[in-house]
Amino acid sequence: MLVPRHIQDINSTTTVETHWGYADRAVPCTNDAGSCEYLDVVYHSHDIGIYYTGIIWATIGGILLLWAIGRHFVHSQPSGVQLPAEAGEGVKQRRGAFERFQRAAPSYARQYLLPDAARPIFGRVTRTQVLTLVVLTGYFAVFSFVGIIYKTWITPVKKMPGVYNTRTSLGPWSDRIGVFAYALTPLSIMLSSRESILSLVTGLPYQSFNFLHRWLGYLIFVQSALHTIAWCVVEIRLYQPQPSIGLEWIMQTYMIWGLVAMILLTLLLVLSTPWGIRLTGYEFFRKAHYVLAMVYIGACWGHWAQLKVFLLPGILVWFIDRGIRLARTALLHYNFLPSGHMGFRAAPANINFFKDETNGDVVRLDYDHPQDAWDVGQHFYLTFPDSSIWQSHPFTPLSHPVLGADTQRHSYIFRAKKGETRKITELSSKRIARMKDHEESHEGLMADARLSVLMTGPYGERTMRNLASDSNILCVAGGTGITYVLPVLLDLASRPQTPDRHMSLVWVVRRRSDIDWVAPELAILKRKCRNLRAGIHIYVTRAAEEIDVAPPTVSEKAAVNDCTKEIDPASTSDSSSASVSSALSVHGVSKAELGLNHYQARPGLNEIVNEFVAGTVRGGTDVFASGPGEMISDLRRIIASTNKGGEVWKGENRWDVRLTCDDRLEW
CATH class of the missing domain: 2.40.30 (Elongation Factor Tu (Ef-tu); domain 3)
Structure with missing residues (x-):
């Protein structure tokens, strides 16, 4: 089936060359000089392309290896450790310079790479993610064109005098990008895995790879579409005579599987777009994505089985991921039953x-x-x-x-x-x-x-493991995002604390009764943070819409930065106090027990972050945030502008501000 396509007659030659990932070649070439030269370019370009895929995967593996070594080295060199008295002055200076570099370099990076990048195109993702995508795309773009001899050959058609084929380097280039589409398949599946090997190596949570998985899928689609279009031009337009050559080509089994793979890949693309997910629903998208992806890999196998070495790892990674998920669920729920038996x-x-x-x-x-x-x-x-x-x-x-x-x-x-x-x-x-x-x-x-x-x-990410002992904590939450930030404060409040550490919670809710969701935890936090410099600030954005709540009084608007300071219930209006007490009584917690600050407007995040950082005594600031996408985007921009790498290098660590998000948009 491949012999007519490659204008070879293997039975008439004495030697067959094996080319990894491609059809065997008959040597010496018995065709006309132009066709033989064209075949030289085809096979040479393919062999070089295979080497390039090895270089690409070696580069990815090298980056991951260096990342893992760097993580281990950084974690084994904790900052803030007192050097022994007998240490020399040079050792102390080198250690101090290294610690300052550890803080200043990430601060510089956050300053420029933390904000959202081209939101209409990429959505709410950081410039770091987009930069990674641009580098990866540029890397493949370069390797898609280098190593190919670009030329055109006009060759005669056997047994048809006066009829000529036009052979160009479009075919070798099309094969190259097709190989790259195959080579990227296992990486795309790895980026989508919940039981992620990449997370184990890099320490990044699996959901942080969702953006690259989605856009790598778009890149594979573009490569596959160009591969299909290019070979259609070659077989339907450049080769003669038509339409017999084109019909004979399209009827071959490997081409039928290629068309099936392209159709499936197009469906994957359409259903994964935001409007496609909204139209069909997320659950349909997720289930259809799994099924279509596996059938697509099978169709690719049928199209070009010589490159199954790239397809098999993807299938194995997918099934291993699902198997580990089932095993973890089974182990988590394998406990004593009411009967006393295990099950x-x-x-x-x-x-x-x-x-x-x-x-x-x-x-x-x-x-x-x-x-x-x-x-x-x-x-x-x-x-x-x-x-x-x-x-x-x-x-x-x-x-x-x-x-x-x-x-x-x-x-x-x-x-x-x-x-x-x-x-x-x-x-x-x-x-x-x-x-x-x-x-x-x-x-x-x-x-x-x-x-x-x-x-x-x-x-997900283990947020507290990399937290510096002198870091100040600012938690910002919107609505149900309180579930992500509140455990951070509860964990810190249960530990011995340095007296200079600042902690603060800013929570934005629509109604005062929403406090009832987490009233027990807020009461525990307030009780445990009596000896800490911490504040709990709740912003009610739609208090005026509540019929049973009177307008706020002046004392109710006042800011109290220390959570040990109680709010006198008598200072608020009777209807306001009654409404909040009624809401909190569901869990048996009264407003007086909480002693919280209530604000009747949306918070100014820029002022909150800058005032918090300016008010710290020592150490950097870790901001934990969860809430609507607009809030997360604003915080990224604000924190990027707050970071000052030059000041951090000088020892002003307060300008080293980090952001950790529970970005549910990526889920």
Whole structure:
């Protein structure tokens, strides 16, 4: 089948050359001089292209290796360690310069690479991500063209006098980019894996690779489309006679599989666009993406089995990823059953339901589960068998993990949007209504219902492991994003602290009653931070829309930076105090116990960040943030402008400001 395409007759030659990843070649060439020269270019360009794929993968492997070594070296050289008295002055100077470089270099990088880049094109991603994509794309663009002899050959068609073929370097170039599309397939799958090898090496959470996975898919599509278009031009236009040559070519089995692969890749592209996901729904996109991707790899195998060495690793990575997920879920839920035997058991979660017809109802889940503690900042994928076993969603635990405990407390908060969360909210509402109909409950106390939960995880970044001992902490959250930042403060408040460390929480909610979601945790935080320089500031953006809440008084607007200072309930209006107390009484926590600051406007993030940094005594600042995309984009821009690498090099570490986001847009 390949002989007519490559104008060779292997049976008429004495020697066959094997070319890795390509068809065998008959030597010596028995065709006309132009055709033989063309074949020389075809095979030479392919062989060089294979070498280039090796160079590309060696480069990727080398970068990952250096990254892993660098991480180990940095972690083994902690900053702030007191040198022995007998250490020489030169040693101290070198150590001081190295520590300053460790802080100044990342500060310079954040200053220029942290803000969003070309949002209309790339979405809410940092310049670092886009720069990585540009470098990768430029790398492949260069290797797509070098090493090819560009020339045109006019060759006669056998047994057809006066008819000529036009042979150009378009064919070798098309083969080159086709090989690169195959070579990128395993990398694309690695970038999409939840059980990510890349995360183990780099320390970056798997969701940080989603942007590169998506755009690498676009790059593979462009390469495949150009490969298809180029060979269509060659076979349907440049080779003669037509249309017989074109029809004979398109009827070959390898070409049929190639067209199938291109159609599947086009469907993958269309369904992965933002409007495609909105049109079909995220769950349909996710399931269809899995199926289409595997069938696409099979079609690529049928199109050109000689390059299966790039396809097989991708398939193995995908199945290993799914296998580890199932194993982790099974091990996490393999516990003692009520009968005393060991077996698989879902976690029964208590449901608290918060009605909000305007913005979407909110559900809180609480349950205890026997397991080891996870790291603060990590999240779990939750499946609700009462609704569907085919869907799972990432949620960050609001609760603080306790090292050494036999069981861990899990608390989650989510707002009903569409799909599964809407189903869970409706199910929770119905179960609570049924319980109220059959059981008597105390006035003002929300009845609890049960919901089965299956977990997979934990996943994500271990935010506290790389936290410097002198770092100041600013947490910014919007709505249910409080679940990501509050455990950070709870963890720090439970440790011995340096007296100069500053901590602050800025939480933006729509209504005052939203405080009820996390009232117990806020009370615990306030109680534990009495000896810390910390502040809890809650901004209510739509307080005026609440009918039962009077306009705020002057004392209610006042800023109090120390959470040990109590707000006198008498200083607020009666209706305001009654509304908040009623909302917080669901968990048995009153407003007086919390002593929180309430502001009746949206926060000015620029002023908040700059005032916090300027008010620190020593050390840099770590900002933890979770919330709407606009908030995250603003924080990236603000923190980038706050970083001053030159000042950090001089020893002014307060201008070393880092941002850690729970970027749910990437999920």
